Amino acid sequence: MNGESVVFWITAIFAVIGALGLVVSRKAVHSALWVAFAMVNLAILYFTLEAPFLATSQIVVYTGAVMMLFLFVLMIVGVDSSDSLLETIKGQRALAILLGLSFGALIIVGITATAAPAVVGLVNENIGYGGNAQGLAHLIFDRYLLAFEATSALLITAVLGAMVLAHRERWAPRKTQSELSRERTRSGQVTPLPNPGVMARSNSVDTPALLPDGTFAQASLPTQFQSHADDSVKEVTS
Amino acid sequence: MKIRTGASGDLNIFGQDPLAVVLIKVLGIFVIMVLMTLLTIWAERRVVGRMQMRIGPNRVGPFGLLQSLMDGIKLALKEEIIPVGVHLAVYWIAPVISATTAFLTFAVIPLGPEVSILGHVTPLQLTDFPVSVLYVLAIASVGIYGIVLAGWASGSTYPLLGGLRSSAQMISYEIAMGLSFVAVFLYASSMSTSQIVAGQEHLWYIVLLLPSFVIYTTAMVGETNRAPFDLPEAEGELVGGFHTEYSSLKFALFFLAEYVNMVTVSAMATTLFLGGWRAPYPISLWSQANTGWWPMLWFFGKIFAFLFVFIWLRGTLPRLRYDQFMKFGWKVLIPVSIVWIMIVAVARELKNHSNFDTRSLMIAAAVVLVIGVGLSYIYELRTGKEEQLEAERQELLASADFDPFAGGFPVPPMPHQQAQPSRHRPLTVPSIEVGEEQ
Structure with a gap:
């Protein structure tokens, strides 16, 4: 067993675990993390397959940017929201498992039945252009230039649309910041407004603070409470 | 196109080491990074102390050198508090991701030319491959996960905000960082760190590609979450940011990751722009300067210069406001990088196809770029942006008259308009008092 197959069996098992984790996780964030894990393992596989450029761009673009964006959205949507596990269509889960397994069986049968030519790897291709990145550059910017440019135009259109x-x-x-500060200086109240009062019997926001002479600091209350400040304080201080 | 190759320009010399040499290199890098962390924390406290007219730690060991070691031990022995609301698995993994990715990057940093270890001639670099600079970017983008997950797993508001901030910030600045690499790739004709160092044999890229260097150094401060870009842990706004809920060894791991990252990005800056391990000018006249183990000295000297700048920034600049920071990244750094890359690409193409003197062209273009940016700034100042804004506001206020039947249909007021009070008296129903005779 050479180094390549050792790496393959480790990363392949991890990638499958990641893919399964995506399906069985109950929290959306955990699912996203499992996908990221699977992607990193695939990237390691690409490294062993002599495609280092693909491997690094897989991590930078998919793990680093796309999955991060997913995570970002999931986190903003809710820290503790987990999906409801109630089946809306009866027998959906059993059917999904059945169909998934049969699809997997179909693929396995299909692949094993195919007679693949001898594996040559990327070594010769890479040497031919002077390296993996150079070979890719040759394909993208020479042979498939039009398709590449069309794709980039499409992406830019999508970005503009968004x-x-x-x-x-x-x-x-x-x-601007200077305007705001000027406004604040001219308003007569440069410092922050005083906090509501903290009394022995109440520290709620509708309790006004007391000034040194014992009168109420009306500004310490939110505007909604300012009118009935007197009542609440009478109640508190009496 | 011929690739210029210097002393260690050939990638075939990598991957030939026996296991013992590899283990020595791995252990060496790990020990160096940990020592650098301890030293940087000490240096930071001493230097910032000097800048604030105080002495800093000077009790433990000579010059207080062992202070950070003692602090580390204390931190590890402290009680670990795990809040009730955390997502335990992710909470555990986050600091591990942060710390391990911080160390991984150093695997592709060339510390020196070929030396002899245990009788084997081997480059002073753990490994290298054709796209190793992109590997650094990839590892950095995985490292963000550590911070984001820490923020999420803490199950608390401030850490979550800190985590989200840092992911937005690091992704934005990673773009500028990646763009600053492109000019270096174009000039070195390679994306491997050892070949980039080899390409700087005669002239460092800081001279040739000064704008890229400036963009990289700005982005690297944003990327490591250091002052003045330390918004994910802005204590005035977010308590401790993403690591608020962490304590003991887990917090220590975040701390370690931050300092290792500082060393790593400094090492990248050195490798890409300051000639890597090559000796600076007066020393390079000495014929032995770039052979044997000496280059490690120049290399770490350059790294310490960068680390000093990091500390200096922290001692000098106040923290940026978050929106200004993002605006700077997206609206200044990235467009400037793109323009600069276009200039570099044109110059490179001219150099490939003619005997055009590209060096003077590049310097002229850099000068034009700097002057252009400066002029546009002055123009903006002189045209009186505020007056323009005021005029715009007056115009809006003038249009503030609300026409409830604009276009012939009844319409609600726009946000800056005020609905006129109705001319009709509001319909009122006389209230009936219950239980009282009139």
Whole structure:
């Protein structure tokens, strides 16, 4: 057993575990992590298959950017939200397992029945262009240039579309930091407003703070409470 | 195209080492990184102390050198507090990911030329392959997972915000960082670290590609979450950021990862722009300067210069506001990098196909770029952006008159408009008092 097959059996098993983890995890974030794990293992496989450029771009693009974006969304959506495991269609789970297994069997039968030519690897291809990255560059920027450019145009269009969809019209120009500070200085209240009062019997936000002379600091209350400040304090201090 | 190859320009010399040499190299790198971490923490406290007119730790060991070791031991022995709300598995994995990825990057950093270890002639570098600089980027992007997962797994608001911030920040600055590599790739005709060092035999890329260097150094500070870009752990806003809920050894791992990352990005900057392990000018006149074990000295000297800048930044600059920071990354760094890459690509192509003097062209282009950026900044200052904004606001206020039947249909007021009070008196129902005779 040479080094390559040792690496293959380790990473292959890990990648399958990652893929299974994706399916059986109950938390969406855990699923995303299992996918990332599977992807890193696939990248290691690409390394052993003499495609280092593909391996690194797999990690940078898929693990580092795409899955991170997924995680980002999942985290914003909710820290503790886990999907409901109730079956909406009756017998769906059993059917899914059956179909999945039969599809797997189909693929295994198909692959084992195919007579593959002798494996040659990428060594000769890589040497022919002076290296793996150079060979890829030759294919992308020479032979398939048009397809590559068309794909990039498509991607840029998609990005522009996303920007247009997310764009929000501003009704007033945004205030700059200097404008805000100037406004604040002129408003007569440069410092932050005083906190609500903390009394022995109440520390709720509708309890006004007391000034040194014993009067109420109206500014210490949220505007909604300012009118009935007097009542609550009478109650607290009496 | 012919690839310029220097002393260790051939990648075939890698992967030939016997197991013992490989183990020695791995252990060596690990020990060096841990020692560098301890030394950097000590240096940071001493230097920042000096900058703040105080002395800093000077009690434990000579010059207080053992202070960070003692702090590390203390940190490891502290009680570990695991909050109730954490997602335990992820909470455990996060610091491990952070620390291991921090160490992994150093595997492709060339520390020196070929030396003899246990009788084997071997390069002072664990390994190298055709795309090793991209490997560094890949490892960095996996390292983000450590921080993001720590934020999520803590099950608490501030760490989550810190984790999200850091992922947004590091992904944004990774783009600028990757773009700054491109110019180096174009000039070295290679993406492997040893060949990039070999390509700088005559001229360091900091001279040739100064804008790339500036972009890289800016991005590397953002990438390591260090001041003034340490927003994921902004204590005024987020308590401790992503590691608020971590304690004891797990916190120590994050701490270790931060400092190892600092060393790693400094090593990358040295490798890509400062000639790697090559001796700086006056020393390079000495014929033995670039042979044997000496280059390690120059290499770590350069790394310490970068680490000093890191500490200096922390001692000098206040933290940026988050939106300004992101705006700087996306609207300044990335466009400038793209323009610069176009210039470099044109210059490189000219050099390939004619005997054009590209060096002066590059310097001229760099000067034009700097002047252009400066002029646009001055222009923006002179045109009075605020006056323009004020005029815009006045215009908006003038259009603030609300026409409830604009276009012939009843419409609600826009956010900056005020609905006029109705001319009709509101319909009121006289209240009936219950239980009282009129």
